[in-house]
Amino acid sequence: MIEIENIYKSFDGKTVLNGISGKFEQGKTNLILGASGTGKSVLLKCIVGLTQPDQGNIYYDSREFTTASKDLKIEIRREIGMLFQGGALFDSKNVQENVMFPLDVLTKMPLDEKLDRVNFCLRRVGLEDTNSKMPSEISGGMKKRVGIARAIVNSSKYLFCDEPNSGLDPQTSILIDNLIKEITEEYSITTVVVTHDMNSVMEIGDNIMFLHKGDKLWEGNNQNIVHSDVEELNNFVFANKMMRSLKEKS
Amino acid sequence: MFVANIGKYFMFLGSLFTNRESFSTYFKLTIEECQLIGINSIVLVAIVSSFMGAVTTLQTAFNLVNPLIPDYVISLVVRDMTILELAPTIIALIFAGKVGSSMASGLGTMRITEQIDALEVMGINSSSYLVLPKVLASVLMYPLLVILAGILSMVGGYLVGVFAGIISPSDYIYGIRFDFNQFTVLFALIKSFVFAFLVSTISSYKGFYTSGGALEVGIASTQAVTTSVIAILFADYFLAQLLL
Numbered sequence: 459m460i461e462i463e464n465i466y467k468s469f470d471g472k473t474v475l476n477g478i479s480g481k482f483e484q485g486k487t488n489l490i491l492g493a494s495g496t497g498k499s500v501l502l503k504c505i506v507g508l509t510q511p512d513q514g515n516i517y518y519d520s521r522e523f524t525t526a527s528k529d530l531k532i533e534i535r536r537e538i539g540m541l542f543q544g545g546a547l548f549d550s551k552n553v554q555e556n557v558m559f560p561l562d563v564l565t566k567m568p569l570d571e572k573l574d575r576v577n578f579c580l581r582r583v584g585l586e587d588t589n590s591k592m593p594s595e596i597s598g599g600m601k602k603r604v605g606i607a608r609a610i611v612n613s614s615k616y617l618f619c620d621e622p623n624s625g626l627d628p629q630t631s632i633l634i635d636n637l638i639k640e641i642t643e644e645y646s647i648t649t650v651v652v653t654h655d656m657n658s659v660m661e662i663g664d665n666i667m668f669l670h671k672g673d674k675l676w677e678g679n680n681q682n683i684v685h686s687d688v689e690e691l692n693n694f695v696f697a698n699k700m701m702r703s704l705k706e707k708s
Numbered sequence: 709m710f711v712a713n714i715g716k717y718f719m720f721l722g723s724l725f726t727n728r729e730s731f732s733t734y735f736k737l738t739i740e741e742c743q744l745i746g747i748n749s750i751v752l753v754a755i756v757s758s759f760m761g762a763v764t765t766l767q768t769a770f771n772l773v774n775p776l777i778p779d780y781v782i783s784l785v786v787r788d789m790t791i792l793e794l795a796p797t798i799i800a801l802i803f804a805g806k807v808g809s810s811m812a813s814g815l816g817t818m819r820i821t822e823q824i825d826a827l828e829v830m831g832i833n834s835s836s837y838l839v840l841p842k843v844l845a846s847v848l849m850y851p852l853l854v855i856l857a858g859i860l861s862m863v864g865g866y867l868v869g870v871f872a873g874i875i876s877p878s879d880y881i882y883g884i885r886f887d888f889n890q891f892t893v894l895f896a897l898i899k900s901f902v903f904a905f906l907v908s909t910i911s912s913y914k915g916f917y918t919s920g921g922a923l924e925v926g927i928a929s930t931q932a933v934t935t936s937v938i939a940i941l942f943a944d945y946f947l948a949q950l951l952l
Contacts, residue, residue: 506829532727535831546822560830563729563837618829 459484460505460616460648465514467500474500475511476672485646487639487662489653492669493694498652499620501669505650506538506618507531518616536564539609541619541638545601547593553580553604554589560612579607583637599630603637610641617642617649623658635661656695659683668694720913724840727833737841738848745807745842746849753853754860756802760794761786761861762868769874779875783883786865791892795858797944800903803850804936808911811842812932815915816925824916839912843905850904851897858896899947906939 460482467475474497482488490498503509505516516523518534547556554576561572580586583603602622609617619638623631639662642649663680670690696702768785818824827834869875911932918928
């Protein structure tokens with residue numbers, strides 16, 4: 459489980475995160491939801507340590523992260539897998555080398571074991587027989603799946619996904635969403651997904667945190683999000699006419 | 709701003725040597741970089757240095773109009789200019805343009821496509837993992853390129869001098885060997901180590917801290933070359949003042 463307490467972050471005097479607290483539970487798909495520019499990605503970067511929060515604490519299974527020693531930070535980071543918005547695959551490496559990379563650098567596993575593990579992870583994300591393809595030769599959806607395979611190859615305890623559906627068609631988005639949910643439940647990972655995609659919310663949102671202009675306005679799940687009385691959340695969820703008319707009818 | 713950048717540059721240099729990965733990881737990466745930085749630069753260095761020697765021979769001969777000055781002075785001038793300045797410094801400027809811009813744009817692209825963030829999230833010291841092999845490979849390969857450039861420059865001068873009838877082969881060889889000071893070779897090698905370090909670290913620094921998009925990668929690449937060239941010229945002056 460990951461806990462965050464009173465996270466504050468400002469850039470050039472502009473507050474981006476205003477005292478965010480919350481819990482991300484193990485074995486569940488935890489969503490950070492909000493419109494563009496509300497601080498979702500900044501919060502994610504604070505949690506994984508790519509950005510230092512101005513104030514606040516982050517606990518990975520009760521291990522404090524923000525003020526942790528360098529060694530503890532590295533230890534925790536080696537338990538983290540992350541899927542970036544664009545996949546962040548290494549251009550100079552093929553699919554197999556990309557997925558094997560954490561094992562190459564962080565473990566002393568023999569080559570045949572590493573290959574077995576890589577092939578297992580690629581099969582798990584539905585990408586058998588793509589080992590020798592370069593990132594430039596595969597589609598956006600495939601890049602995301604390779605990113606997921608790389609994130610889980612080292613048996614990560616925590617999985618972070620930054621807008622996993624950006625730039626994908628609705629069908630592929632659902633495929634990626636379901637893959638994230640299945641992997642989360644299968645390996646009992648603590649998964650945190652940053653999104654503004656309502657399809658994802660309805661599909662995989664076990665635990666949802668809604669951010670608006672740097673504040674946490676609501677917390678719940680995909681069952682009760684449509685019944686919220688928070689105006690900003692309703693404006694976000696029922697942003698289009700069809701959804702609004704459906705809500706009015708119900 | 710300038711002082712802040714200098715401070716950030718030295719902190720960046722410090723980060724190359726902390727939380728390193730295993731020796732075998734660096735060994736493999738350094739060999740790969742040696743290929744990219746050294747082997748792939750041989751053709752360009754060979755062409756530039758051969759013409760450099762040829763043109764120096766022609767221009768020296770053009771200026772030596774006094775019949776009292778013996779012909780072998782031409783190759784003596786070519787030798788000293790090549791070893792002291794042309795091979796280490798002019799090739800360093802070429803090196804900054806070819807290798808430095810490639811390092812900056814490569815790292816800049818990795819930064820804006822979140823590949824560097826991916827390394828950091830995995831708990832890998834990205835600056836050390838990505839930059840240290842480049843610095844090591846540069847420091848290993850650039851002196852070899854300078855030696856090659858020095859030899860080819862003198863060979864270029866010989867070919868032009870002899871085939872254009874400017875100087876006889878024996879006079880050219882005599883001038884090359886005349887009153888040779890071995891320290892000039894050591895001086896050229898010291899310069900090449902310093903220039904290689906400056907080009908690789910400055911270019912990597914510029915690329916590593918790129919933010920934005922494709923436009924900024926281009927800007928970082930240009931800045932890497934400009935700053936490296938200025939640093940080379942300053943270092944050239946200080947080393948000459950200090951060691952000669």
